[in-house]
Amino acid sequence: QVQLVQSGAEVKKPGASLKVSCKASGYSFTGYYMHWVRQAPGQGLEWMGIINPNGGRASYTQKFQGRLTMTSDTSTSTVYMELSSLRSDDTAVYYCARINMILHAFDLWGQGTVVTVSS
Amino acid sequence: DIVMTQSPLSLPVTPGEPASISCRSSQSLLHGNDNNYLDWYLQKPGQSPQLLIYMGSNRASGVPERFSGSGSGIDFTLKISRVEAEDVGVYYCMQALQIPLTFGGGTKVEIK
Numbered sequence: 001q002v003q004l005v006q007s008g009a010e011v012k013k014p015g016a017s018l019k020v021s022c023k024a025s026g027y028s029f030t031g032y033y034m035h036w037v038r039q040a041p042g043q044g045l046e047w048m049g050i051i052n053p054n055g056g057r058a059s060y061t062q063k064f065q066g067r068l069t070m071t072s073d074t075s076t077s078t079v080y081m082e083l084s085s086l087r088s089d090d091t092a093v094y095y096c097a098r099i100n101m102i103l104h105a106f107d108l109w110g111q112g113t114v115v116t117v118s119s
Numbered sequence: 120d121i122v123m124t125q126s127p128l129s130l131p132v133t134p135g136e137p138a139s140i141s142c143r144s145s146q147s148l149l150h151g152n153d154n155n156y157l158d159w160y161l162q163k164p165g166q167s168p169q170l171l172i173y174m175g176s177n178r179a180s181g182v183p184e185r186f187s188g189s190g191s192g193i194d195f196t197l198k199i200s201r202v203e204a205e206d207v208g209v210y211y212c213m214q215a216l217q218i219p220l221t222f223g224g225g226t227k228v229e230i231k
Contacts, residue, residue, distance in 0.1 A: 045160075046222070047221065059218060062219075099215075104173060107179065
């Protein structure tokens, strides 16, 4: 079954770090770039960055430069998104999404990981 | 960064009636290969977004024929020929032309 399964909900304190996993199955893991998108409560979708699972090269949006790290593990077909120095406005649902470069669109999404940052 | 602007913000619809959502980009999404890198997603309540339309006018696999996308350059439209109850949710356009990818603010479709 083609799917992306993300790790479970997290509650973090301000200043802490977060690491969310996204495990791919049912397709060639290294054949598709992976993106991370987040959605604050009641808000729209915000693109965070992209990683090439084959080699691990990543690119992040300017807003998260210095706080965001994306990595991949081909042995487990898993990508990770790590966000440091968490603030209350990092409270959001975080999604991994596979991009299909023939369609130039996200054709597969994870179920989302709810992250709450609160003291 | 490319700014995506959607309208309306909210769209109450009557089942069986048509609906239309507009999306405008701050710069042309027309690539040199004549494809427009504009996608449409629907986020149903409590779910992850799902792809409806890619490259401006192509329905994704499994998407009902009542959904259609049109437009080129900076102006795009998503149309639902006859709205059904299952179509409620928030619709987003997204430009896939350049990094950072950017989304419109969303249009909430609800049944009257």
